[in-house]
Amino acid sequence: MRCLSKSIKRKKNDVKVKVKVKSKIVNKRVKSKANPPSTPSLNFVCDIDTLRTLIKKNKVRVVDVRKRDEYLKGHIKTAASLPLAELLSNDDPESIINILNNLGISDDTLVVIYDDTFGALASRVAWSFKFVGHRNVALLEVTYDNWKKLGLEIERKSNKYSKVSHSIDIDYSIFADAEYIENAQNDTNKIIIDSRERLNFLTEHIPNSKNIPYTMLRSENSILRNPSELKRFIENRGIDLNNEIITYCGSVGTLSGLAFFALKTAGISNVKLYPKSFKEWKSLGKPKTEFKDANYWDLSAE
Amino acid sequence: MLNTILLTLAKSIDYDVLSSAKNKELETNEKWGLAEESEYFANKVKLYRQDKLNADEFRRFRLQNGAYGSRLNSEFSMIRIKVPGGDITPTQLEKVASLSESFSIGSAHVSTRQNIQLHWVQLEDVSEVFRGLAEVGLTSREACGNTIRNVMCSHFAGVCPNEPFDTTPYAKAIARFFLRNPICQNLPRKFKFNFSCCPEHGYVRIADVGLVPTVRDGVRGFRVYLGGGLGAASFIGHLLEEFTPESRLLSTSIATIRLYDRLGNRENLARNRMRYLVSEIGWEKFQGLLLKERILVEATISIPTRKSYDGFLNTGDLNNISISSTSTKSKITLPVINSNSGDTPYTRWLNTNVVAQKQSGYYSVYITLGAGDITSSQLRIFAECIREFSLEKKARTTPQQNFLVRYIKADQLPKVFQKLSGNGLGNPGANTIVSTVGCSGTTSCNLAITNSHRLAKEIQSKFLELNVDLDKDFVDSSIKISGCPNSCGQHEVATIGFYGGATRIGTSMVPIYTMLFAGSTGENGELGKAIMRVPAKKVLDVVLKIFEHFKKERTGNEKLNEWIYKISNGNGPGEIKNVDDMKNLLLPIIELPAFSTAPDFYKDYGTDTNFVAKTARGECAA
Numbered sequence: 001m002r003c004l005s006k007s008i009k010r011k012k013n014d015v016k017v018k019v020k021v022k023s024k025i026v027n028k029r030v031k032s033k034a035n036p037p038s039t040p041s042l043n044f045v046c047d048i049d050t051l052r053t054l055i056k057k058n059k060v061r062v063v064d065v066r067k068r069d070e071y072l073k074g075h076i077k078t079a080a081s082l083p084l085a086e087l088l089s090n091d092d093p094e095s096i097i098n099i100l101n102n103l104g105i106s107d108d109t110l111v112v113i114y115d116d117t118f119g120a121l122a123s124r125v126a127w128s129f130k131f132v133g134h135r136n137v138a139l140l141e142v143t144y145d146n147w148k149k150l151g152l153e154i155e156r157k158s159n160k161y162s163k164v165s166h167s168i169d170i171d172y173s174i175f176a177d178a179e180y181i182e183n184a185q186n187d188t189n190k191i192i193i194d195s196r197e198r199l200n201f202l203t204e205h206i207p208n209s210k211n212i213p214y215t216m217l218r219s220e221n222s223i224l225r226n227p228s229e230l231k232r233f234i235e236n237r238g239i240d241l242n243n244e245i246i247t248y249c250g251s252v253g254t255l256s257g258l259a260f261f262a263l264k265t266a267g268i269s270n271v272k273l274y275p276k277s278f279k280e281w282k283s284l285g286k287p288k289t290e291f292k293d294a295n296y297w298d299l300s301a302e
Numbered sequence: 303m304l305n306t307i308l309l310t311l312a313k314s315i316d317y318d319v320l321s322s323a324k325n326k327e328l329e330t331n332e333k334w335g336l337a338e339e340s341e342y343f344a345n346k347v348k349l350y351r352q353d354k355l356n357a358d359e360f361r362r363f364r365l366q367n368g369a370y371g372s373r374l375n376s377e378f379s380m381i382r383i384k385v386p387g388g389d390i391t392p393t394q395l396e397k398v399a400s401l402s403e404s405f406s407i408g409s410a411h412v413s414t415r416q417n418i419q420l421h422w423v424q425l426e427d428v429s430e431v432f433r434g435l436a437e438v439g440l441t442s443r444e445a446c447g448n449t450i451r452n453v454m455c456s457h458f459a460g461v462c463p464n465e466p467f468d469t470t471p472y473a474k475a476i477a478r479f480f481l482r483n484p485i486c487q488n489l490p491r492k493f494k495f496n497f498s499c500c501p502e503h504g505y506v507r508i509a510d511v512g513l514v515p516t517v518r519d520g521v522r523g524f525r526v527y528l529g530g531g532l533g534a535a536s537f538i539g540h541l542l543e544e545f546t547p548e549s550r551l552l553s554t555s556i557a558t559i560r561l562y563d564r565l566g567n568r569e570n571l572a573r574n575r576m577r578y579l580v581s582e583i584g585w586e587k588f589q590g591l592l593l594k595e596r597i598l599v600e601a602t603i604s605i606p607t608r609k610s611y612d613g614f615l616n617t618g619d620l621n622n623i624s625i626s627s628t629s630t631k632s633k634i635t636l637p638v639i640n641s642n643s644g645d646t647p648y649t650r651w652l653n654t655n656v657v658a659q660k661q662s663g664y665y666s667v668y669i670t671l672g673a674g675d676i677t678s679s680q681l682r683i684f685a686e687c688i689r690e691f692s693l694e695k696k697a698r699t700t701p702q703q704n705f706l707v708r709y710i711k712a713d714q715l716p717k718v719f720q721k722l723s724g725n726g727l728g729n730p731g732a733n734t735i736v737s738t739v740g741c742s743g744t745t746s747c748n749l750a751i752t753n754s755h756r757l758a759k760e761i762q763s764k765f766l767e768l769n770v771d772l773d774k775d776f777v778d779s780s781i782k783i784s785g786c787p788n789s790c791g792q793h794e795v796a797t798i799g800f801y802g803g804a805t806r807i808g809t810s811m812v813p814i815y816t817m818l819f820a821g822s823t824g825e826n827g828e829l830g831k832a833i834m835r836v837p838a839k840k841v842l843d844v845v846l847k848i849f850e851h852f853k854k855e856r857t858g859n860e861k862l863n864e865w866i867y868k869i870s871n872g873n874g875p876g877e878i879k880n881v882d883d884m885k886n887l888l889l890p891i892i893e894l895p896a897f898s899t900a901p902d903f904y905k906d907y908g909t910d911t912n913f914v915a916k917t918a919r920g921e922c923a924a
Contacts, residue, residue: 198407198422202375211424216404236344237426238351293374293916295908298756299421299745301409301675 042138044265045224046112051076051140052152054110061105061161063113065121066144076114076144077153080104080161084121087128088252091275096132097168104161105134114140114147119223120214123257127273133169139261141222174260176246176272178284181206184246191239195249195259196278202296206248206281207289210237214255217262224258230266241267248274248281332478332617334384335436339443343367344429351426361921366449366487368442369428370921372421373746380746381406381420381431382445386477387455387470387497388416388698392685395697397438399681401431410681412674414739414782414792415494416699417445417452421746444481446921448489450559453477454509456499457698457706461659461666464500466517471618472548473497476555478614486559490566491574493559494531501825505701506530507538508795510576511558514825516545523547525825526554529580529588532789536829537577540585542592550596552611553603557596561588645772648719650730654771656715657733659708664693666708667718668732673740673758674703676727683725691718701792701823702737702780731762731771735779735862738762739792743785743802744906749920750785752802752813752838756907758783758791764842775852779862781845783815788920794829795821797863798848800841804915810897811913813838813906819881820870822863831870834885839903840892847891851878 046054054060055078062079064071071081080103087099105111111129115121122139129137140147148154176184184190185208192209194201201211216233219225231241239245245263249255253275263271282288346363349355355363361371364379372378383398398418402410405427406420413419423431435441445452455473459465476495480486486493495511498504506512512527526546530539546554558576565583567574580588655668669676669684676684684705688697693709700706710718722728731737740758743750761781770776784791784801793799800815814835821830836844849862855876856865865875872880878887894903906913 202422213404215408216427220400233427233430236347236429237424238348291375292911294372295743295745295753295756295906296407296422297745298753298759298908299409299411299675299742300407301672301677301680 042110042112042136044138044261045141045222046138047141048147048150048152051112054112055153060110060112061103062140063103063111063122063125064144065113065115065125070116070144072156072158074148074154074156076140076147077155078159079114080159082125084115084125084254087125091128093132093168093170096128097166100129100132100134100166101163104164105129105166106164107134107167108136109134111137112140113137114142114144116144117254118143118214118218118258119261120254120258122223123261124252124254124275127174127253127257127260127275131171131175133167133171139223141224143223146221173270174272176248176274177276178274178281178286180272181246181248181274181281182286184244189242190244190246193245193247193256193259193263194278195247195255199296199300200250202291202294204288204290206278207287209248209289212237212259214249214258217258224262224265227265227267230262234263234266234268239268241269243268244270244272246272246274248277251277251279253277332386332474333439334386334478334481335432335439335441335443337433337436339367339441340429340432340436343432344426347426347429362447364428365447365921366444367428367432368445369423369425370446371748373744373748373750374916374918377425378422379425379428380742381423381428381442382413382452383418383420383435383440383442384445384452384477385416385418385440385699386453387459387473388457388700389455389470389474389696390418390699391438391696392688394438394440395681395685395688397434397440399678399685401434402681403678405431409675409677411742412671412676412699412703412705414674414701414703414741414790415452416454416457416701418699419742421742441481444486446492448491448493450477450480450483450486450489450493450495453495453497454505454701455497456503457700458503458657458666459497459499461661461664461708462499462503463658463660464502465660466500466515467522469497469499469513469515471615472513472515472551474618475611475614476551478618479552479611480555480559485556485563489559489563490568490576491571493562493576495555498825503824505792505795505823505827506825507827508532508536508792508823509539510562511555512539513551518545518547521547524551527825528558528592529577529585531575531577532792532794532829533575533577534572534787534789535578536789536794537581538827538829540580540589542589550600552608553596553599554592556603557592557599560599561592561595565591645769647723647728647730648716650769650771651719651723651728652715654730654734654736654777655732661709663711664708665710665712665715666706667710667715667722668700668737669705669707669722669727670729670732670737671704672762673738673755675759680725680727683721684727687718687721690721701739702732703739704732704737729766731766733777734771734773735776735781735797736762736765736771737780738765739780739782739796741784741791743783743791744908747785747790748918749788750802751804751915751917752785752815753907753909754783754785754791754800754802757800757815757838757841760907761842761845770849775856775859775861777861779866782821786917787816793818793821795823795827796830797821797866798845799830800836802838803835804913805835807837807894807904808897810904811915812894812904813913813915815841817841817844819884820863820867822867831881833870833881834888834892836888836892837894837903838906840894843891844888847888848884851876851887 064075064079065084113122194209247256247259260273350360369379411419459470460468494509496505496509508530513524526542527539562576657666698706738758738761740755743754745755779797782796784793793801799818805814817833818830857875
């Protein structure tokens, strides 16, 4: 019964997502010269049914970013393994291109990424792919755990793909570093978003940043809420769709990576990620705002 | 004819299939929330942010809708979710869990007036919390501001062996009638109703209107107490008349509110609760005016008004499950399961957290929280537990900041314990001094001087570590702590109460608590008496010293609360006869070592910097 109601809910979502995908394709056709019209395009988030179809048609590279031993215990059919740590250990653009090449991802390969950490790890990898110039990358709308619970296709064999050669075209429009943040701090059109949980934010944050905890972004059955809901949240916050937003989190840009994709789906065109995040900011000795006038940690029942 | 029968049959089959009654939870609670209020709030926030709405006006609006400003940080709010009568369903608890996770801090907090509070919510997200609450029928409307606050009702109402009838439907009908009612949208100040189930359980003497159910000549009614309340100056409520029949409950309530609205002080924020009005004009005069006002109300009340209240009352009644109770004529004490089979975690829990109901074979189970705090994941487990084990499929919040789940069959108790204790919800000590009450204090409140919340948790952990729950001498005693004199922690009705302040010792500021003795709740409730001041970091030592002497000096089976009561009245049975003796005993303990040798004693709990008493404008009086 439970399963049934879930799949009904999912179908409802699918309809919305599909409509959105279609309209995006139309846009892309007009704007993009990189994609020939025959190649389907993915719009930030890929729903379950679309991925299953793509897998059947052998038109997608699925990337599993969980730890290697998790991957070996079982993964989505055809998925290749790329543990997040492997990407982070060397995430300069050339190394990322190297990773793409080794995964057999060429310029027009559709890529769908998943994890088991509510989409945060997948987001960080997807962002990196976008950063070096891979356009067609999306997050799977559910975690591996949910995929498995729904009884969908998994396998245990390790998948290897023949090496290809991906071009490099770095997209600095989605990237921010500490210096960029410093310049953005007093620019009213640029909004800095801290994606960590509320209590961490209250303790210390980059001056003038606003807090949208990653926990606000997900729904019960999906790593991201539906776009209209996310859009309403943004509007409540007085953020204009034309504002530029820079996201950061605690250390390596995972939680803020998820925020990056959430804001994109909500319709904000100019979103940047500060991948080195608050960890680097602090190590550089940059100023931070602390709030010490309340003992809010003592409210937590943990 | 046959067709009609077949049609009816078909319809009923249809109905069964569609409603899938077995899988769907019955919607047992009333709908308090309105979805449109969420959008309205979001718009007001935008206007305020665009400087199109002045700060004072916005503040009043915000409070009317149940969102307080957070401590020294106006970017954030505390949302106080009303739980009328303390009655809450699993679906509602699950919604609170997910709203806390998304917009608050991943924990919720049960208040001493049976509300559930979400702290540190970004002001711009408050409307989203409202939206979610309305989806499950909850509201925070009029949980703050100068309105009728959450209507309290004893968590035992309906299951208490000593109650003449279940007061829950009355509490809810009153709550429903006054919610959004134009006559109470702008009172001189806040206004509180508390219902009890019997003379023992309930906070009836410390509310603006306190009600104890009673039956006379077969007619249901109440003993109504007016003008009580805790605060910087506290009063015990006065009995209006020997018997107020249930038919006059509404007119008595309306008359009280009208009188207060008309005569209450609107100038002096510090003295505008109804209890000051009563004390200023004198009880006899107030009583006389009120009885006259009630006649006017009864003469002029419209039929639709009367009917709407009756409608609320009837719905409330229908929602109650009826299980025949063993009729009890004489007063009996609420029995506790007595198990002498050692002190396993299960038996410890059984002895202090499980209470027999008047419905034979059914039990109520307390969930002991730490100063009312519960995480989102614990809320979900708790919700499952209610669905699985409670016949009424609901729970109650309690003024001791715990939950009570009722209508559990005896053979289910081990399973209930297993489920709860596996998730940090199986702590014992609910009906003993272990279950310490603490308001939110400096964790979120503008008025707070000390971290009463953390202190309450520290005391509870220490007591659990010392197995205080195993000792029957501490049953029915309580420790309640407020972070300032304003009494949200209800320190004046505790066996041992504390309220926070600041003082200078040498050249350093120190967080300090005033200790009170022998307060109590119930129809014969009394206010505690101030004994002495105790530095925050010495509170535990002082309490343990009191325990030590209690054990030495009490007579017979005297319990802590009985011994403390005697001392506060100068009748101590041992060496400590009175309050002065007690002070002399404790004075050496409260002495602080020099700041240079032990700076920690000069700091408050939860802070590693030196203590500073910082407060901002309170919003209770807004």
